[in-house]
Amino acid sequence: MDEQKIKEQSRVGGAGSKVDPPRETRRRGEILETAILQAAWDELSDVGYTHLTIEGVAVRARTNKAVVYRRWGNKAKLVVATLQRYLPKPPRDVPDTGNLRNDMLILLRGIAQPLQTVGAETIQGLMAEYLSKDLIASIPQIMHPGTESKSTIAMKTILKQAELRGEVHLENLNPRIISLPIDLLRYEILITHEPISDRTIHEIVDDIFLPIVQV
Amino acid sequence: MDEQKIKEQSRVGGAGSKVDPPRETRRRGEILETAILQAAWDELSDVGYTHLTIEGVAVRARTNKAVVYRRWGNKAKLVVATLQRYLPKPPRDVPDTGNLRNDMLILLRGIAQPLQTVGAETIQGLMAEYLSKDLIASIPQIMHPGTESKSTIAMKTILKQAELRGEVHLENLNPRIISLPIDLLRYEILITHEPISDRTIHEIVDDIFLPIVQV
Amino acid sequence: MDEQKIKEQSRVGGAGSKVDPPRETRRRGEILETAILQAAWDELSDVGYTHLTIEGVAVRARTNKAVVYRRWGNKAKLVVATLQRYLPKPPRDVPDTGNLRNDMLILLRGIAQPLQTVGAETIQGLMAEYLSKDLIASIPQIMHPGTESKSTIAMKTILKQAELRGEVHLENLNPRIISLPIDLLRYEILITHEPISDRTIHEIVDDIFLPIVQV
Amino acid sequence: MDEQKIKEQSRVGGAGSKVDPPRETRRRGEILETAILQAAWDELSDVGYTHLTIEGVAVRARTNKAVVYRRWGNKAKLVVATLQRYLPKPPRDVPDTGNLRNDMLILLRGIAQPLQTVGAETIQGLMAEYLSKDLIASIPQIMHPGTESKSTIAMKTILKQAELRGEVHLENLNPRIISLPIDLLRYEILITHEPISDRTIHEIVDDIFLPIVQV
DNA sequence: CCTTAATCGAGACGGTACGTCGTGTCTTTAT
DNA sequence: ATAAAGACACGACGTACCGTCTCGATTAAGG
Numbered sequence: 054m055d056e057q058k059i060k061e062q063s064r065v066g067g068a069g070s071k072v073d074p075p076r077e078t079r080r081r082g083e084i085l086e087t088a089i090l091q092a093a094w095d096e097l098s099d100v101g102y103t104h105l106t107i108e109g110v111a112v113r114a115r116t117n118k119a120v121v122y123r124r125w126g127n128k129a130k131l132v133v134a135t136l137q138r139y140l141p142k143p144p145r146d147v148p149d150t151g152n153l154r155n156d157m158l159i160l161l162r163g164i165a166q167p168l169q170t171v172g173a174e175t176i177q178g179l180m181a182e183y184l185s186k187d188l189i190a191s192i193p194q195i196m197h198p199g200t201e202s203k204s205t206i207a208m209k210t211i212l213k214q215a216e217l218r219g220e221v222h223l224e225n226l227n228p229r230i231i232s233l234p235i236d237l238l239r240y241e242i243l244i245t246h247e248p249i250s251d252r253t254i255h256e257i258v259d260d261i262f263l264p265i266v267q268v
Numbered sequence: 269m270d271e272q273k274i275k276e277q278s279r280v281g282g283a284g285s286k287v288d289p290p291r292e293t294r295r296r297g298e299i300l301e302t303a304i305l306q307a308a309w310d311e312l313s314d315v316g317y318t319h320l321t322i323e324g325v326a327v328r329a330r331t332n333k334a335v336v337y338r339r340w341g342n343k344a345k346l347v348v349a350t351l352q353r354y355l356p357k358p359p360r361d362v363p364d365t366g367n368l369r370n371d372m373l374i375l376l377r378g379i380a381q382p383l384q385t386v387g388a389e390t391i392q393g394l395m396a397e398y399l400s401k402d403l404i405a406s407i408p409q410i411m412h413p414g415t416e417s418k419s420t421i422a423m424k425t426i427l428k429q430a431e432l433r434g435e436v437h438l439e440n441l442n443p444r445i446i447s448l449p450i451d452l453l454r455y456e457i458l459i460t461h462e463p464i465s466d467r468t469i470h471e472i473v474d475d476i477f478l479p480i481v482q483v
Numbered sequence: 484m485d486e487q488k489i490k491e492q493s494r495v496g497g498a499g500s501k502v503d504p505p506r507e508t509r510r511r512g513e514i515l516e517t518a519i520l521q522a523a524w525d526e527l528s529d530v531g532y533t534h535l536t537i538e539g540v541a542v543r544a545r546t547n548k549a550v551v552y553r554r555w556g557n558k559a560k561l562v563v564a565t566l567q568r569y570l571p572k573p574p575r576d577v578p579d580t581g582n583l584r585n586d587m588l589i590l591l592r593g594i595a596q597p598l599q600t601v602g603a604e605t606i607q608g609l610m611a612e613y614l615s616k617d618l619i620a621s622i623p624q625i626m627h628p629g630t631e632s633k634s635t636i637a638m639k640t641i642l643k644q645a646e647l648r649g650e651v652h653l654e655n656l657n658p659r660i661i662s663l664p665i666d667l668l669r670y671e672i673l674i675t676h677e678p679i680s681d682r683t684i685h686e687i688v689d690d691i692f693l694p695i696v697q698v
Numbered sequence: 699m700d701e702q703k704i705k706e707q708s709r710v711g712g713a714g715s716k717v718d719p720p721r722e723t724r725r726r727g728e729i730l731e732t733a734i735l736q737a738a739w740d741e742l743s744d745v746g747y748t749h750l751t752i753e754g755v756a757v758r759a760r761t762n763k764a765v766v767y768r769r770w771g772n773k774a775k776l777v778v779a780t781l782q783r784y785l786p787k788p789p790r791d792v793p794d795t796g797n798l799r800n801d802m803l804i805l806l807r808g809i810a811q812p813l814q815t816v817g818a819e820t821i822q823g824l825m826a827e828y829l830s831k832d833l834i835a836s837i838p839q840i841m842h843p844g845t846e847s848k849s850t851i852a853m854k855t856i857l858k859q860a861e862l863r864g865e866v867h868l869e870n871l872n873p874r875i876i877s878l879p880i881d882l883l884r885y886e887i888l889i890t891h892e893p894i895s896d897r898t899i900h901e902i903v904d905d906i907f908l909p910i911v912q913v
Numbered sequence: 914c915c916t917t918a919a920t921c922g923a924g925a926c927g928g929t930a931c932g933t934c935g936t937g938t939c940t941t942t943a944t
Numbered sequence: 945a946t947a948a949a950g951a952c953a954c955g956a957c958g959t960a961c962c963g964t965c966t967c968g969a970t971t972a973a974g975g
Contacts, residue, residue: 079943079944079946079947079948080947081946081947085947102396103396103397106934106935106936107935107936107937108934108935108936109935115948116947116948116949117947117948117949117950118936118937118938118950119937119938119939119947119948119949119950120946120947120948122936122937122938123946126937127936127937128936174396177392177395177396178396180392180396180458181317181318181389181392181393181395181396182318227471227475227476229471229472229475229476230475230476233476236452236455236459237451237452237455239455239459240451240452240454240455240458243395243455243458244454256442256444257444260442260444260445261442261444261445261448261480264479264480265476265479265480293965293966294925294926294927294964294965294966295926295927296925296926296965296966296967297925300925300926321955321956321957322956322957322958323955323956323957324956330927331926331927331928332926332927332928332929333956333957333958333959334926334927334928334958334959334960335925335926335927337958337959338925338926342958508939508940509938509939509940509951509952509953510952511939511940511941511951511952512951515951515952532826533826533827536929536930536931537930537931537932538929538930538931539930545953546952546953547952547953547954547955548930548931548932548933549932549933549934549952549953549954550951550952550953552932552933553951553952556932557932604826607822607825607826608826610822610826610888611747611748611819611822611823611825611826612748657901657905657906659901659902659905659906660905660906663906666882666885666889667881667882667885669885669889670881670882670884670885670888673825673885673888674881674884686872686874687874690872690874690875691872691874691875691878691910694909694910695906695909695910723970723971724920724921724922724969724970724971725921725922726919726920726921726970726971726972727920730920730921751960751961751962752961752962752963753960753961753962754961760922761921761922761923762921762922762923762924763924763961763962763963763964764920764921764922764923764924764963764964764965765920765921765922767963767964768920771963772962772963
């Protein structure tokens, strides 16, 4: 076990090497957590979900695996937490332009953006790992079948406003129709790999959704 | 090769142990290939895509990793080949009952079945690994965005028949609408984890698709 | 980590199987190291250097390859470490019987014994792998060309004692002559495969060495 | 097994590719054998004994493993055959200059040269593999303990000539002394890794051998 | 001259071991 | 109590060679 010590970890010498800041105080709690999530976020954009490893994140955060596992338990949970923190939030307030079509376009664009940021690879990876888990649902921006997500609520709100204006009739409208635009958006994200064009959103609204509800 | 036989490996020998049938002749080509795919298919249903390993398949097929790698190179390719062989083929002939609604129900049920058999986990896993790869497209039963798949062609055929009967007008109908029912079916597979109910198929046809095309 | 436990690996469990003692606490550091070297030593005498494998040693030590590689990096280093620990040390103190011939016989017998224990196969294997490496030199009992080994020093001491008694003249005596007996001993080990007989040692001393120095 | 066929073996097309000469007639017997040994010899000097593989030799000779195995059975046998063919033969006739010292110097230089060419690594490798085998003996230039090799015979001849001239007395001269110079030469080859200097040969003759026999 | 037997070329096969990587757990030390 | 550091048990990765075997194609020899 003599000549093995090649990967000399530059730490011992009290002085501190050029790279390592002389070791500030030991991190813990919030600060440490943030450092890890930051590292995970960086790692995610550097190597992608598939090649992201707990080990890599720990190294990048200059901590060790156990610390990560104590908090998140596995890769998917870590990534979910990372997304929850760093994903751009969709607009909180529901659009209300006085016109259903406009409202819908705005809403869908707002939903599409964070999904684009995450990228299909990560979404696929998460879903592959967390199938039949309800973890996914905890990222409001991401898939949540059946759940009364914020997106769905926003959609309903928009529709009710339109109904008040007499643009549509909502009675005995299948819930599936209400979630239809968002579903198609998500499907597009999962299946294609190019960013969602505005044309796609227009088609969903003009060629599919409006014809159904505006009978 | 004299002193080689130290770690006496329980060679075949005349006796033959309890487990090993005296080892028929060395398998090759088609026979061996089938054995491996069979093993992969079994493994897939036993442990699922995520926990399927090349090693496990090799052991189950009573061969070794190199033989598997020589043919398929990685897990995804192996699984794709397995699905191509063992997945129930969707009905080859397009339904023609003289009624659009009936035709569509039959078609969608025929498409849904193989997807169910594969299971969402495998599909997700494959897509996560083969994102932006065209491998997936080689399983006709599975996702193939944009491709003129057999399913889409069947759908078009049905619609043309309906047009001849005067049930619908196809001129300037967005292609997105044509693929809409199949897309929704796939989305359902990816997102939910229960088998697709007939009610779902009915909703897709009656509440979404027909209202659009039967203006 | 829920659905991970599919391939139920016969975990330790309270019961414990026939073979595994319920697994004491996880071994580390010195204890583990000793277990590995012990296993290597056993493996060495069971299958010989040629057929010794890191994998085999790891299994025998009930640990895994990575642990072994972390310490020794390759087979040769592992075996060297093993020999350093388990090889019988040659007598530390230089013989001093008041008679050169006797001293030499005692010394050579002391040197021959550990070499016999290692066996020619291992020595050859090590030398084949570590040619032009200086690793070998770290086993004092084994070959070390040119090095001022303990053996050589002992030899010199004996000769100086003999010179004081007037038995020999050392001035302008070629160093090659001093190392001659030991060299011949080593050569014998490398070339023949039977244990070195006392007759051989006698010949080296009486027929070769003494005639040269006792001119 | 579709897209696997990357290693397109350029052979089929009647035309013949740029690299492969249009495939002369199929080799066999002597010609093939020579091609293999030539390949082995090249491989030996390129990668050394340790990293020489049957597979590599077969590829280099543009044939296949089975052909090699049919003839030599294992690496050691192949290398031995290669050395027998390509090693420079030591001078066939025994030196006779009328002076023992000169004769010995000439003889030893003649013996040393082929050993140098082979190199210590190969010798070590062969010995490690063929310990306690008598195969080695079939290379006259290499080690052959106890055997009445040509070298030993030459040595005896030289000494008898010297005895006739009255330079030495051979009666009751231990055989070990006769083989002593050659043994030391071999030991030097095995242990050191630099080429044997003429000074070394002089020391063996002048400081060790002659003092013994010229009492 | 034509058939037969041998053996080459090509490469797949069953097998062992390689050395590495990542997971998730555990221990030790220090704060 | 828990961060930091890192070792450990475990499992799988993908590769390299081993020595054997199968399959056709080609070649030399024998009737």
